[in-house]
Amino acid sequence: MAQTADETRFAAQRDRILKSAARCFNEKGYSGTSLKDVAQLLGLTDAALYYYVRNKEELVYQCYLRAAELGREALERAVDEGGSGLEQARLYVRYHVEIIVGPRGPVAIMSEIPSLKAEHRNDVLERSRRHGRAFEQILARGIEDGSIAPCDVRMTGNAVMGAINWIPKWFHGSSAVASEIVAEFPGILTRGLAARAD
Amino acid sequence: MAQTADETRFAAQRDRILKSAARCFNEKGYSGTSLKDVAQLLGLTDAALYYYVRNKEELVYQCYLRAAELGREALERAVDEGGSGLEQARLYVRYHVEIIVGPRGPVAIMSEIPSLKAEHRNDVLERSRRHGRAFEQILARGIEDGSIAPCDVRMTGNAVMGAINWIPKWFHGSSAVASEIVAEFPGILTRGLAARAD
DNA sequence: CAGAAATTTTAATGGCGATTAAAATAATGC
DNA sequence: GCATTATTTTAATCGCCATTAAAATTTCTG
Numbered sequence: 001m002a003q004t005a006d007e008t009r010f011a012a013q014r015d016r017i018l019k020s021a022a023r024c025f026n027e028k029g030y031s032g033t034s035l036k037d038v039a040q041l042l043g044l045t046d047a048a049l050y051y052y053v054r055n056k057e058e059l060v061y062q063c064y065l066r067a068a069e070l071g072r073e074a075l076e077r078a079v080d081e082g083g084s085g086l087e088q089a090r091l092y093v094r095y096h097v098e099i100i101v102g103p104r105g106p107v108a109i110m111s112e113i114p115s116l117k118a119e120h121r122n123d124v125l126e127r128s129r130r131h132g133r134a135f136e137q138i139l140a141r142g143i144e145d146g147s148i149a150p151c152d153v154r155m156t157g158n159a160v161m162g163a164i165n166w167i168p169k170w171f172h173g174s175s176a177v178a179s180e181i182v183a184e185f186p187g188i189l190t191r192g193l194a195a196r197a198d
Numbered sequence: 199m200a201q202t203a204d205e206t207r208f209a210a211q212r213d214r215i216l217k218s219a220a221r222c223f224n225e226k227g228y229s230g231t232s233l234k235d236v237a238q239l240l241g242l243t244d245a246a247l248y249y250y251v252r253n254k255e256e257l258v259y260q261c262y263l264r265a266a267e268l269g270r271e272a273l274e275r276a277v278d279e280g281g282s283g284l285e286q287a288r289l290y291v292r293y294h295v296e297i298i299v300g301p302r303g304p305v306a307i308m309s310e311i312p313s314l315k316a317e318h319r320n321d322v323l324e325r326s327r328r329h330g331r332a333f334e335q336i337l338a339r340g341i342e343d344g345s346i347a348p349c350d351v352r353m354t355g356n357a358v359m360g361a362i363n364w365i366p367k368w369f370h371g372s373s374a375v376a377s378e379i380v381a382e383f384p385g386i387l388t389r390g391l392a393a394r395a396d
Numbered sequence: 397c398a399g400a401a402a403t404t405t406t407a408a409t410g411g412c413g414a415t416t417a418a419a420a421t422a423a424t425g426c
Numbered sequence: 427g428c429a430t431t432a433t434t435t436t437a438a439t440c441g442c443c444a445t446t447a448a449a450a451t452t453t454c455t456g
Contacts, residue, residue, distance in 0.1 A: 009453090010402085027312055031229035034443060046444085048404050056444065111309070111367060114226055155382040162364025163357040169309060170356055184353040192390025207423095208432085232413055244414080246434050254414065 014052045016042055022063045022108035026168045030060055030112040061120040063108035068127040070099045070107055075134050085142020086194060092138065093160065094186040100167055101178040109168050132157055142193065149195045160189050212250045214240055220261045220306035224366045228258055228310040259318040261306035266325040268297045268305055273332050283340020284392060290336065291358065292384040298365055299376040307366050330355055340391065347393045358387050 020041040024033035035046040035056060053059045074095035082088030100107050110128060113121055136157045142148030163185070171177060218239040222231035233244040233254060251257045272293035280286030298305050308326060311319055334355045340346030361383070369375060 013403090029227035029229055029310055029313075031227055032310065032313060035445090036443080045405055047406080047446085050445075051403060112227055112230065115230060151386070152378065152382045155378060156386050158364075158368055159361040159383060159386045162362070162367070163360040165367075166356075166360025166363055169360070169363075180350065180353060184350045185357060188349070188354050188357045188390060190390070192386060192388070192392075194390075211433090233415090234413075243435055245416085245436080248415075249433060 010052075017049060017052055017059075018063055018066055019106060021059050022066070023106045025060060025063060025108050025112070026106055030115045035059075057115070057117055057120070060108070060112065061116055061124070064110050064113075064116070064120075064124045065127075067108045067110055068124065068131065070104065071096060071131050072127075072134075074099055075131065075138075079134075079138065082138075084145050084147035085138055085140070086147035086190060088138045089135075089142060089148070089160075089193060090186045090190045092135065093164065093189050094182065096164055097167065097181050097185045100164070101171055101181050106168060109165055111165070132161065135160070139193070146195055148193045151193065156193065163189055208250075215247060215250055215257075216261055216264055217304060219257050220264070221304045223258060223261060223306050223310070224304055228313045233257075255313070255315055255318070258306070258310065259314055259322070262308050262311075262314070262318075262322045263325075265306045265308055266322065266329065268302065269294060269329050270325075270332075272297055273329065273336075277332075277336065280336075282343050282345035283336055283338070284345035284388060286336045287333075287340060287346070287358075287391060288384045288388045290333065291362065291387050292380065294362055295365065295379050295383045298362070299369055299379050304366060307363055309363070330359065333358070337391070344393055346391045349391065354391065361387055 017038065021033070021038045024037050024041070027033075028037070035049050038059070039046045039049055049059070053062060075092050077095050078088045078092035082091045099105065110124065113124055113128075116124060136153040139148060139151070139153040139156055143150050143153075167181065171181065215236065219231070219236045222235050222239070225231075226235070233247050236257070237244045237247055247257070251260060273290050275293050276286045276290035280289045297303065308322065311322055311326075314322060334351040337346060337349070337351040337354055341348050341351075365379065369379065
């Protein structure tokens, strides 16, 4: 199949570009990274990128879409597999950090949404909100089923997401540290939520 | 006193500039904000800023110094006033978020350290590390005195700092939300640390 | 291998933004 | 009020970077 072969080739290169871009954006910010930076990491010329994305704004947008998609995936798996709300929350943290620090990373931190053009910004914001609400629902479910102590789900959600989103700022690829994150973060971020035994 | 009057005038304007810059940087990133943006927020011309800072890099550097100073202040107050390690940790979170969402904000998120020139970068990194280590020491103290359950202090510190650092990404000045953050974050971020009663 | 399609490069263009020097305005001390 | 000093603006300069078109190269298809 010509299409399949071409698509894999094209899609693979495109993925490489998105990951290179994600890494640059995480390190130097949107405006701080030139297309040359992104291209250089792959041994390409800046102009070559235009074969894969319309322009720079589109590049961040795609990075953010990918980030949103991976986050959603983690959340869905957690909801599917987890029993109690607390378990779901813990699994979500685990799956999400696994993706972020694992071989599918780097994943772009969605921290420059204002740089997107209105249409894309709204799209990304909507996905982000949906993601946040979905996590809050896990929390609410946990409060309902008694596994999670009553709390302000909005604030708690913000805190957990913040801790996760900040990871790329201090994690720089060490696989030893990656294991540690996966081992520790789920506990750290959900232990405080557990309903007290007393 | 001519000096005092001059200094207050100068220092006040400089502070206004730093806060305007912090706000812009938090919203649009370092490279994403032009000096014109920063100046416009104060009804000034971009060139006027050069009377207060050597250049743009110096502007972020000063913003980061201010952020580091405010963080240190929160930490020190917490250590001074808190009894157990757990109490100190809770107080630190409280004081720090109070500063971030209170009238002394906005405080620059130190998320673009790579943009700094080597000298400033090392300085800021050093302060940041010190701050991190100081918080980890609070945790260690808590583990020692039995108020905090044994944990990976490095990872826990990263998680707590991340949750705090991320606040400016979703907090946009509402004083109602500010109160909520101050009320909830200390508990959310330290409840999980408490040593279990059993 | 030939020709077509896909991919990348070379070589412009254009604008934006940091920076600076000189000029203008405002504030202060006497 | 005058002279000095402090503050801000106006008007350049300069380099970087996104973007594009055309050319070159590589990859695929038969």
